Amino acid sequence: MTLELQGVSRVVGGRDHIHPTSMTLRNGTMNVLLGPTLSGKTSLMRLMAGLDKPNSGRILWEGRDVTGLRVQDRGVAMVYQQFINYPGLTVYENIASPLRILRRSTAEIDRAVRHTAEMLRLTPMLERKPLELSGGQQQRCALARALVKGAGLVLLDEPLANLDYKLREELRVEIPKIFEASGAIFVYATTEPEEALLLGGHTATLWEGRVTQFGPTAEVYRNPHDATTARVFSDPPMNFVPAVKTGGQVRFGESASVAADGAMSALPDGRYLAGFRANHLALHRPSGAAVEFACKLAVTEITGSETFIHVSHGTDRWVGLVGGVHDLTPGQGVQVWLDPAHVYLFDADGRLAAPAAYAKAA
Amino acid sequence: MAQITLKNLAHSYLPNPKGEQDYALKEMDHVWQDGGAYALLGSSGCGKTTLLNIISGLLRPSHGRVLFGDRDVTDAATAERNIAQVFQFPVVYDTMTVRDNLAFPLRNRGQDAAYIKRRVDQIAKMIGMEAMLSRKAQGLTADAKQKISLGRGMVREDVNAILFDEPLTVIDPHMKWELRTQLKQLHREFGHTMIYVTHDQTEALTFADKVVVMYDGRVVQLGTPEELFETPAHTFVGYFIGSPGMNFLDARVSGTHAMLVSGAGVDLGDDHGTPSGRVQIGIRPEHAVLTEGQGLPVTIRRVEDVGRHRILRAELEGQPFNIVQPEGQPVPALPRVAFVPGKINVYADDWRVAPQGRAA
Numbered sequence: 001m002t003l004e005l006q007g008v009s010r011v012v013g014g015r016d017h018i019h020p021t022s023m024t025l026r027n028g029t030m031n032v033l034l035g036p037t038l039s040g041k042t043s044l045m046r047l048m049a050g051l052d053k054p055n056s057g058r059i060l061w062e063g064r065d066v067t068g069l070r071v072q073d074r075g076v077a078m079v080y081q082q083f084i085n086y087p088g089l090t091v092y093e094n095i096a097s098p099l100r101i102l103r104r105s106t107a108e109i110d111r112a113v114r115h116t117a118e119m120l121r122l123t124p125m126l127e128r129k130p131l132e133l134s135g136g137q138q139q140r141c142a143l144a145r146a147l148v149k150g151a152g153l154v155l156l157d158e159p160l161a162n163l164d165y166k167l168r169e170e171l172r173v174e175i176p177k178i179f180e181a182s183g184a185i186f187v188y189a190t191t192e193p194e195e196a197l198l199l200g201g202h203t204a205t206l207w208e209g210r211v212t213q214f215g216p217t218a219e220v221y222r223n224p225h226d227a228t229t230a231r232v233f234s235d236p237p238m239n240f241v242p243a244v245k246t247g248g249q250v251r252f253g254e255s256a257s258v259a260a261d262g263a264m265s266a267l268p269d270g271r272y273l274a275g276f277r278a279n280h281l282a283l284h285r286p287s288g289a290a291v292e293f294a295c296k297l298a299v300t301e302i303t304g305s306e307t308f309i310h311v312s313h314g315t316d317r318w319v320g321l322v323g324g325v326h327d328l329t330p331g332q333g334v335q336v337w338l339d340p341a342h343v344y345l346f347d348a349d350g351r352l353a354a355p356a357a358y359a360k361a362a
Numbered sequence: 363m364a365q366i367t368l369k370n371l372a373h374s375y376l377p378n379p380k381g382e383q384d385y386a387l388k389e390m391d392h393v394w395q396d397g398g399a400y401a402l403l404g405s406s407g408c409g410k411t412t413l414l415n416i417i418s419g420l421l422r423p424s425h426g427r428v429l430f431g432d433r434d435v436t437d438a439a440t441a442e443r444n445i446a447q448v449f450q451f452p453v454v455y456d457t458m459t460v461r462d463n464l465a466f467p468l469r470n471r472g473q474d475a476a477y478i479k480r481r482v483d484q485i486a487k488m489i490g491m492e493a494m495l496s497r498k499a500q501g502l503t504a505d506a507k508q509k510i511s512l513g514r515g516m517v518r519e520d521v522n523a524i525l526f527d528e529p530l531t532v533i534d535p536h537m538k539w540e541l542r543t544q545l546k547q548l549h550r551e552f553g554h555t556m557i558y559v560t561h562d563q564t565e566a567l568t569f570a571d572k573v574v575v576m577y578d579g580r581v582v583q584l585g586t587p588e589e590l591f592e593t594p595a596h597t598f599v600g601y602f603i604g605s606p607g608m609n610f611l612d613a614r615v616s617g618t619h620a621m622l623v624s625g626a627g628v629d630l631g632d633d634h635g636t637p638s639g640r641v642q643i644g645i646r647p648e649h650a651v652l653t654e655g656q657g658l659p660v661t662i663r664r665v666e667d668v669g670r671h672r673i674l675r676a677e678l679e680g681q682p683f684n685i686v687q688p689e690g691q692p693v694p695a696l697p698r699v700a701f702v703p704g705k706i707n708v709y710a711d712d713w714r715v716a717p718q719g720r721a722a
Contacts, residue, residue: 036534135406164405164561169605173675192535197668218667235535279670279689299546301568304591304603305648308568310543319539321670325588330550358690 001027001062001152003185008047008057017043019210020057025185027152030176030201032217033189035232040209041189045155048187049076061152077151081161083142085130091117092126095144102149116148119181136167140174147182154179156188160195172198193235197221205232222359227275227350236278236308239318243274243345250340253313255291258340263354272345272353280342281320283309283334290337297334300326311336364431364522364555365396366417371426373412379424386412388580389425394572396431397553399546401570403602405561409579411527414559418525419443430522443522448515450528452507456500460491463499464513471518481517488544489513504532512541516548523555530565542568563603575599591646592705597712600644606673606684608707609650610642615708615715624679626658631703632717637710647673647686649705652693657700660685662693 003025010018018040025031033041046052047059050071059067066074085094095116099109117123120140130138139159146154156175160168176199179186190196196203196217203221204214205228213220213229224230230238241253245267249257252274260267285292295311295318302308302325309320311334320336328334341357373387382388387409394400402410415421416428419440427436435443446467454463464482473481486492489509494502499510508529515524526545530538546569549556560566566573567587575583575590575598583595594600600608613620613628616636620628620643628643651657652674660683664675674685678699685699708715 036536165563166405166561166602166607194668198666198673200666218669221669236539237536277670299543299550301542301546302587303564303567304587305646330547 001185002060003048003153004060004063005048006058006060008054008059010043010047010052011055016209018047018054021211022057023204023211023214025153025187025202027185028180028183030179030186030188030199032196032199032201032203033187033206034191034193034196034203035206036191039206039232041206042157043209044206044211045078045157045187045189048153049078049155050074051078075149075152076155077146077149077153078155079143079146079157079159081158083139083159085138085141085145087129087131090127090129091122091133091141094130094141095122095126095148098145098149112148112150116144119147119178120144135163136170139163139167139171143178147178147184150184152184154182154184154186156186158189158191161191176200193221193233196233203233205229207232223352223355224344225352227273227346227352230275230344230346234277236319236321238275238277239281239316239320241274241276241313241316241318243272243343245269245272252291252338252340252343253293253316255293258289258291261289261340262357264340264345267345267354272347273350275344275346276338276342276356278308278319278321280338281309281318281322282337282339283320283322283326285337286339288339289341290339293336293338295334295336297328297330297332299330300328302327309334309336364433365429366392366394366523366555366557367427367429368392368394368417369427369429371416371423371428373416373421373423373425386579387416387423388578390581392574392581392584394555394557397555399549399556399558399569399571401558401560401566401573402576403560403563403566403573404576405602408576410559410576412579413576414525414527414557417523417557418445418447444520446515446518446521446524448511448524448526448529450531452504452511452532454499454507454510454514457498459496459498460486460502460510461495463510464495464517467514467518481519485513485517488516488548490540490544505534505537508532509541512545516552516554519552521554523557526556526558528560529558530560530562538565545569563605567603575602577602593707593714594644595714597642597644597709600646600707600709604646604648606647606686608644608646609678609683610644610709611679611681611683613641613643613708615641615643620706620708622658622679626679628658628701628706629703630706630708630717633719634708634715634717637708637715639711642709644707644709645701646705647684649702650683650685651700651702652685652687652691652697653700654694654696654698657698660697660699662697665693 005021005023007020007022009020035041047054058065095113096109200217203217204211207228213225221233243252246269248260250260251257293313295313298310300307300309307322307326311318344356345354347353372385372389374385376384404410416423465478468478486495558569574581577598583599590603613622615634617633618630620630661677662674666673670689672687676683
């Protein structure tokens with residue numbers, strides 16, 4: 001089973017909500033749509049579901065054109081931010097409700113409800129009412145209602161956004177398991193890079209209605225094809241600094257020049273934009289090659305085991321994530337180090353010119 | 363600005379509370395420092411909002427007193443408490459300009475025009491809205507409106523305290539970084555007493571000097587982020603702080619030695635006496651190290667690559683056990699897990715047993 005988008009676009013009021021997009025989602029895969037608010041995640045999902053018609057392009061389901069097919073006639077289930085259960089019905093009846101609407105037989109309903117409840121670990125709670133359940137169980141009940149129809153395509157639009165942090169953590173561990181047991185195509189929209197990484201599978205990064213990259217999640221994270229993808233897939237935000245390559249040397253910002261290694265060595269001379277992630281900035285000189293920067297400390301944030309350091313280097317503002325607790329005085333000068341192997345170089349158009357050496361090895 | 367004292371404070375929503383279970387807020391005694399940044403952290407229903415409402419004057423506590431400095435404000439209305447509040451969703455006047463929105467609390471207090479202009483310009487700069495001061499709030503994004511709410515909360519210099527109720531809920535992750543650091547800078551610059559309610563540990567830990575962890579109507583620990591991470595006072599704090607939270611293993615503890623259910627031994631490093639009740643040892647996933655030689659045999663069930671590190675979902679002693687492994691390190695073929703000495707906590711009936719000879 002595959003869902004294939006062929007040049008699908010959506011224009012609303014003369015504005016491109018979704019630029020022509022082509023992608024193929026395969027059976028039994030988890031597909032994360034990652035992007036900030038209004039980047040087009042929900043619009044793209046609505047096109048996949050058939051809730052909206054594309055202005056151009058086709059949608060194929062197992063090779064069959066379903067572009068004109070109503071949402072009711074497709075095997076689609078959608079779960080929104082607000083999980084909703086019927087408070088007056090038992091968990092059993094809540095899960096059964098989509099099948100009752102479809103007028104399935106009692107025996108068939110019973111089989112499907114018990115199977116789905118087992119998958120979501122709700123079997124002991126079937127006779128209870130939703131409000132007698134914990135928050136996590138209530139969400140699982142709502143998920144069960146989405147899954148019970150056996151839809152081939154399950155769309156989850158920021159399903160954990162309104163939940164407590166810890167509950168989110170718990171369900172993030174469970175959702176991949178549920179997904180594996182269901183065998184359906186899952187599409188999961190989120191604004192959070194860490195959520196995408198935890199879910200694994202494939203990730204499509206979105207920016208202003210465009211899918212900027214689509215591939216295995218860890219691959220997109222470590223080898224972004226452009227600066228926009230790198231930016232969308234970094235939390236804390238990716239740090240940037242201008243870089244100049246001259247001969248065999250490269251200079252980052254106001255640092256001293258270093259030898260251009262690996263992919264950087266093959267680049268033509270010129271100006272580039274260097275990007276690196278927060279966890280690769282160090283407060284102490286690392287053992288290997290490193291570039292040293294003189295920075296000014298803006299503020300530190302201590303998480304208990306790690307410290308976020310917010311620094312400025314010239315006009316650039318960076319965030320570093322370093323191990324341990326460092327209570328530094330804001331306003332003071334601070335030296336930070338960066339291993340060039342952790343640096344991505346982007347060209348003037350934001351396209352990746354040289355990947356970070358470490359990412360190739362990982 | 364003021365020190366806040368919570369004196370034998372407790373609250374029940376019932377008219378005649380019988381036992382502890384009838385209290386939404388169990389009795390507490392706290393003095394919060396003038397100029398401190400405090401976070402109230404807990405999951406929904408833990409009592410943090412009840413406590414905030416008592417401090418803001420929305421709710422009168424059924425027991426105990428609230429003091430701002432030396433003044434007893436238990437019966438004072440919100441307006442008399444001289445506090446600023448920022449809520450989960452933006453509260454802005456759509457028909458007013460951004461400038462007028464920010465100036466509103468100052469105009470209300472009859473401040474002179476020159477001061478208002480100066481102060482509003484200063485706040486606008488802090489929240490990065492200088493360029494938008496003369497436009498109407500209508501049509502701005504939720505992010506921008508919440509920035510105005512934050513700015514308005516900060517605009518008065520003479521408030522006793524600023525209370526924040528989940529102020530970053532509607533904000534995109536990227537913008538959260540910006541706003542959080544701005545709040546932190548504002549706190550440093552103006553030294554207001556700030557109380558910040560959230561369920562998000564990252565927000566609480568990064569914002570606050572002191573985090574008040576609440577569970578089931580009780581303050582289970584009040585400590586620095588480092589204390590909450592390294593020495594959680596209660597198993598709930600161990601679970602709640604950290605992502606994933608602390609691992610717990612049932613054990614028998616005697617002195618510096620712990621014996622797990624399987625009979626395997628663990629060296630604790632410090633003398634913990636002989637605690638009774640349900641005894642567990644707690645190990646942070648960050649303090650569990652994969653080895654090929656030492657330690658206990660462990661089965662890795664699932665590997666989650668989170669980019670900067672990997673979360674290994676493992677099984678130890680037949681129980682789920684999480685290990686955080688730094689980026690770039692391999693998983694051995696026959697993995698064993700060792701615990702960082704001195705980083706193991708001991709719990710008896712969920713409360714931490716401090717090692718003997720060490721105050722903490």
